[in-house]
Amino acid sequence: MTGADDDPRDDEDDEDDDADEPPPPPPDFTREQFLEWRSPRYGAANPERLTNPVWTWLVRAGVNAWSVTRQFDGPSALAAGPGWCFERFGRSTTELPDGRQILVAGEHEDYYDPDFFIYNDVVVRHPDGRIDIFGYPRDVFPPTDGHSATRVGDRIILIGSIGYQNERRPGHTQVLALDLGTFAITTIPTGGEMPGWIHGHGAALTDDGRAIVVQRGKLELGGDTSLVENIDDWRLDLDTWQWQRLTDRRWPRFELHREDRQRNHLWDLRQACWYREVGWGDQLAEQLEKLDTALGAPPDLDLAGQLFRPSIAHEVLKDDDDAYNTVRVRVDGVVVRFVDNGHSLQMTVEGELPEATVRAIADELRAKLELLERTSYTSKRL
Structure with a gap:
């Protein structure tokens, strides 16, 4: 290949x-x-x-x-x-x-x-x-x-x-x-x-x-x-x-982005979470100050750490080294993949789940994003 x-x-x-x-x-x-x-x-x-x-x-x-x-x-x-x-x-x-x-x-x-x-x-x-x-x-x-x-x-x-x-x-x-x-x-x-x-x-x-x-x-x-x-x-x-x-995978997919179309701050939030996890105090303080200025308020790192953890029962999957800025969870045997490219966040359900479950995951994700970034988000089905 x-x-x-x-x-x-x-x-x-x-x-x-x-x-x-x-x-x-x-x-x-x-x-x-x-x-x-x-x-x-x-x-x-x-x-x-x-x-x-x-x-x-x-x-x-x-x-x-x-x-x-x-x-x-x-x-x-x-x-x-x-x-x-x-x-x-x-x-x-x-x-x-x-x-x-x-x-x-x-x-x-x-x-x-x-x-x-x-x-x-x-x-x-x-x-x-x-x-x-x-x-x-x-x-x-x-x-x-x-x-x-x-x-x-x-x-x-x-x-x-x-x-x-x-x-x-x-x-x-x-x-x-x-x-x-x-x-x-x-x-x-x-x-x-x-x-x-x-x-x-x-x-x-x-x-x-x-x-x-x-x-x-x-x-x-x-x-x-x-x-x-x-x-x-x-x-x-x-x-x-x-x-x-050769295939026609009609997987449910959503794209979420800030309503103002500006870049999101998810990378900076992930970086701050990592600094906190490894105990790098100076770097964490600097990152938090940067995020405070950008967001207009102190960032909620606890919420950032749960961004891709839906309230419904799920299993967190191991990171794929070949997939940058990608998080995967499994819900009822189906992989749900979240990919952040800085301008938008895309959610893909790699199989069949009840429509109510799919919508609940997407709606919860949008609500968390709005709380994290303190701005409105739009969610579009692809």
Whole structure:
């Protein structure tokens, strides 16, 4: 099963890991060359070879755009635009039988960072250390991140993307093919019942090599709905390029968010609860002061600790290490999952429960959120 790389933001501050890494090789280019190649650019052909000493060094060294700009006294990204960077998340990595590694696109940082950029390039690492970098016209290969990459013969099939917000196409699924001989990229028109604008999913080639099965991930539905989890499985036939829905899980789902549409404070509340649990008094006092200012009153940590504990009989399930900001409980043998993304909270009932039970859990959750944040919440069924 293949998908996007793990989010490197989870590892950037891991000093122990950094201590084991060898220092990056010294740059082998001049400041003039750096200024020439400091910025991302789209290719003029399909593909255009954009291999150059600056980007090649950045691939090898693992140095981000901000660091290399400071090292070469380059212009600020605030004035000159984002710098080219290979420190990315949402990038796919495919190992070929001949030892080559194919790394496709990805995103550096997020929209609020001046070096934020979603890439549409392909980087090839050769076993002997050589590096090739290919660029593409934007209309041939849109800026892509969070996709999956599945090798099928002499091609890599790229499915899905997050992409820039104003370029997403709810209901459509992006499917591209990367030719491993020419490195040209083509769009593959598909039909049938497709997943929609999906990213962060897994993709697996079937045993007979005739189809790709897509599972999990998130979907852009458009409108004022946040990204929602993909709870169904999908099959893309590689002979006909027709999509088929393999499951139709009609699980009850709710999205809850502040009525003012501002970010919630659940992460800060969880952090304060943890500081209290481990006895870190200074950090707890600082967190409580921060929350007091944000909420306009001292936070109720006891209530925060019971946010995802419904009044009806339930069993708290062990944390899933692969599921960030997710809490699961089991009610009458059915898993109820709560996922917080900072802007909204989504509740999913993974099976059948009486409607009165489902509604009671959702209503209680909304009431607790309003008490915790001292503001009105809305609850919408997805």
